[in-house]
Amino acid sequence: MDMRRRSVLAAGAAGAAAVLTGGAKAMAATQTATAPAASSGDVPWANASLRDLASKIGFRIGTALDPADLTTPALSAIASGQFNVYTPENEMKWEVVEPTQGNFDWTGADNLVNYARAHKAKVRGHTLCWHNQLPGWLTTAVANGAYTKTQLLDLLQQHIFTEMGRYRGKIWQWDVCNEFLTDSNPSGVNQNDWWIVNAGAEVIPLAFKWARQADPDALLFYNDYNIGGEDGSNAKFNAAVALAESLQQNSHIDGIGIQGHLDTQYGWDAQRLRRDIEAFGNMGLKVAITEADVRTFIETTDAAQTPTNGLEELAQPFEYSELLKAALAVPACISFTVWGFGDSESWVPGFFKGEGYADIYDVNLNPKAAYYAMQSDLAFAAYGAPDRNS
Numbered sequence: 001m002d003m004r005r006r007s008v009l010a011a012g013a014a015g016a017a018a019v020l021t022g023g024a025k026a027m028a029a030t031q032t033a034t035a036p037a038a039s040s041g042d043v044p045w046a047n048a049s050l051r052d053l054a055s056k057i058g059f060r061i062g063t064a065l066d067p068a069d070l071t072t073p074a075l076s077a078i079a080s081g082q083f084n085v086y087t088p089e090n091e092m093k094w095e096v097v098e099p100t101q102g103n104f105d106w107t108g109a110d111n112l113v114n115y116a117r118a119h120k121a122k123v124r125g126h127t128l129c130w131h132n133q134l135p136g137w138l139t140t141a142v143a144n145g146a147y148t149k150t151q152l153l154d155l156l157q158q159h160i161f162t163e164m165g166r167y168r169g170k171i172w173q174w175d176v177c178n179e180f181l182t183d184s185n186p187s188g189v190n191q192n193d194w195w196i197v198n199a200g201a202e203v204i205p206l207a208f209k210w211a212r213q214a215d216p217d218a219l220l221f222y223n224d225y226n227i228g229g230e231d232g233s234n235a236k237f238n239a240a241v242a243l244a245e246s247l248q249q250n251s252h253i254d255g256i257g258i259q260g261h262l263d264t265q266y267g268w269d270a271q272r273l274r275r276d277i278e279a280f281g282n283m284g285l286k287v288a289i290t291e292a293d294v295r296t297f298i299e300t301t302d303a304a305q306t307p308t309n310g311l312e313e314l315a316q317p318f319e320y321s322e323l324l325k326a327a328l329a330v331p332a333c334i335s336f337t338v339w340g341f342g343d344s345e346s347w348v349p350g351f352f353k354g355e356g357y358a359d360i361y362d363v364n365l366n367p368k369a370a371y372y373a374m375q376s377d378l379a380f381a382a383y384g385a386p387d388r389n390s
């Protein structure tokens, strides 16, 4: 049997504590008020952080961050204590970094990159070529017919070189293109996408080619939603495979980002997700779960985001756990990122009417059942259950 695994578990709580590094200790310090302390007889990993458990198997656990939140001690303690890869929720999007043409604002992006280095974490760059959150100066000019397709492509190339060049060598994974596929069956590249309409179909292979030139060491991802077991037909997954194959032939791609925005009201197939991740892996691609959250309907009259149906409190952590286990099962999958960790900071209530409770910490930053589900999944992934054979 695996002696490393056996010896850690045989060593009990004291031994396991000794194998945990800085992040776990920081987490224990920040969580004494909220999480039950490991009592004698508790499992050895009861106070281990997500990032330290993931590190044991060379996996990374991430979160989206608003860099402005990092000055709030309670938020920073969780960000640095629990996670070791960070995605700027908005601060690397074009509208933020170049609000007026030629005038750049790198404040938030720089803060996040520096924070990651200070806390021994990596960064997922997000995102270079997407139809949303483009600067107004660009969309207005394009609407007025100010640019030919070639001129628009030149602007995109410049954007990719400027932004990726600034952070060259500091970004682990870049979401180069985001959300280009249709939600229909069959699915394919959306011919009505802003970029496809205004710059032409070659925009996707060109963006990846330029990204490769701008930072040859970054892993280049295509990122989308509903490509991992969410749509019953798997049509959008098939379209992602076709897109990735064409990029492998005509340009470059390293990985697929499966966003993982789930909603307990819809069906979802965790076995299918695992097979989809395996299929991408078999193509030689890396996979990352990039924006996981699981929303439910909530009582909008209280600030606590209480689910309207008590069963949602079981469905929500279950879906997090199934997402994470599918990711852990396949070696091609290298990271799992939640789209923010606290319900108060979540994008969900603002974007999905009547929904919330989507994150793994509650509105007061107490860990929810979903947090503990992820912690135990990672612990079993790292150490296995105690072996009864001996």
Ligand code: XIL
Binding pocket: 089, 090, 178, 259, 291, 347
């Ligand atoms: C969202 C952010 O969370 C919001 O703060 C912002 O207002 C809109 O964008 N898919 C993506 C993310 O790739 O960039 C989106 O993030 C959520 C959906």
